[in-house]
Amino acid sequence: MLQHVHLLTLTHRHAKLKEIGEIVAAFESEDKLQERLTALRQSQKVDELFYLSTCNRIILFFTTDREVNDAFRKGLVENATTDAIGEMQYLQGLKAIYHLFEVASSIDSLVVGERQILGQFRDAYARCREWDLIGDDLRIICDRVVLAAKDVYNNTRIGEKSVSIVSLAMQQLRRLKPKTDARILMIGAGQTNVLVSKFLRKEGCERLTVVNRTAARAQSLAASFPQGKGIALSELENYEEGFDIIVACTGSAEAIVTPELFHWLLAGDAPDNKIVIDLGVPADVAESTTSHYPFHYVGIEQLRALAEENMSFRREEIKRAHGELHQHLKVMENSYRQRLLERAMAGLPAEIKAVKHAAVNNVFAKELDKLDPEAQDLLMRMMTYMEKRCIGIPMKAAREAVLG
Structure with a gap:
């Protein structure tokens, strides 16, 4: 089959x-x-x-x-x-x-x-x-x-258990419970940070400064935030407004956030409660920065390890998924068998009606003419009843045989 x-x-x-x-x-x-x-x-x-x-x-x-x-x-x-x-x-x-x-x-x-x-x-x-x-x-x-x-x-x-790097990064950010009025500095305006910005809007964040090689691109991404603005990457070393959260993801081959730049961006604040999410490959935050300052750091390697752990969890669930699918395969086979039966039996009602028609109009026509109207009516009602029953009995038996 x-x-x-x-x-x-x-x-x-x-x-x-x-x-x-x-x-x-x-x-x-x-x-x-x-x-x-x-x-x-x-x-x-x-x-x-x-x-x-x-x-x-x-x-x-x-x-x-x-x-x-x-x-x-x-x-x-x-x-x-x-x-x-x-x-x-x-x-x-x-x-x-x-x-x-x-x-x-x-x-x-x-x-x-x-x-x-x-x-x-x-x-x-x-x-x-x-x-x-x-x-x-x-x-x-x-x-x-x-x-x-x-x-x-x-x-x-x-x-x-999400396996998306952006989703995992935002889960880590949520766990750190930043304030809703946190100053967010986003370095890079590529597809990854576009996804991050959607999360930030959903969380109700309002203060976002986007830094990008092209200022127009940065301004476009920041425009959907109540207090959003975009600046060119070349202006970052002169940025004086401070930050609470940095999200960095660029295509740069060299680290952008060096210890010197990080110190400048702090604008006199203590680093202890600052959050830095680095999604760059290679990293946009220099290793010397993470080792020198005590801030909350979420890096791509940490997120990848978590993603693989979550993927391993999902792979274990595949075993249960196969159980569900095998059950549906059996149901589908039965449904298809029943549909084949319905197709095969589709002409049965017409064939039985034809037998009835031949019996009334040809085989027993003379005998029926000799009966009085009441007897003819009774006989026709009996034949109609038997016609319906004769249609149902074989279809029921065949259906039970198929499903069995």
Whole structure:
């Protein structure tokens, strides 16, 4: 059963991102994804088709009675110039379905426990249904995949204990309980500090000074804070307003916060209760600064160790997640068997009605004409009753046999 279900995939586990990108481009270039997938189904190479691409994987999940060999793969996209299609991992039947379970529940993700992949799966599923690529078989399977993934997130702790460096850094900051009116000095305005700024706004912080090589970029990032301002990095050595918290993340190859600069930035304050969060790689705060002054320091190596510890916790939860998925796989098999039964029995009511019609109008027509109206009415009501019962009995028996 379900041997007509197939999956081709290439992920971060088996290939370089460049190779994955080549296959994605073969399908999605020139905004012709819908056109190419529709053509693939209309060519009758596949009966139903689900397509998913993310930053580190591509999946083709489909039904066909054809052999999925090298020739089949090469024919998936016309005029494809990449050889990576031939490198795609191939799974069939329940193994293919179970892999889809693992993907949607983030067990197979680069970052285990991240819920983003379920949203991506649901969006791709909705799009393929809208494009009329999904039929009855993949509908049953994909609906169960979504339910299974939800149960993994709800019934295990696979999503607990953050593994994001920014989230962990902000957790450390929260534990130090800074004042809401703390003076925050942010060095760098890249993507990492953009994420940090979102956290700070959510926490109600108001006083933010952003320092960046480009002043305009710094001012843009600081503009969303009530008391926000941006200055150029070259002006940092003249900054006199002091700080309570420093958040540093730049691409500099050399440490920016030296002991001398740190002393200047203190503006006469004691260093004891100051907080410094250094997310730079390499570090933006010189080691001599951390060893010379007694402040609260949160560094990238400390956060990485914590992230790995949390990831180990999530990996342990994978065992429980597999238990959830195996239960859903059994339910999905039963649902599919029952659906096969419904399809097979779909013509039964019409066939029984035809038997009744033949009996009344052909086989026993003469005998019925000899009966008085009351007898005819009684007989027709009896036959209608038996017709309904004859439809229900075999369907019930077959359903019980399938579920058993």
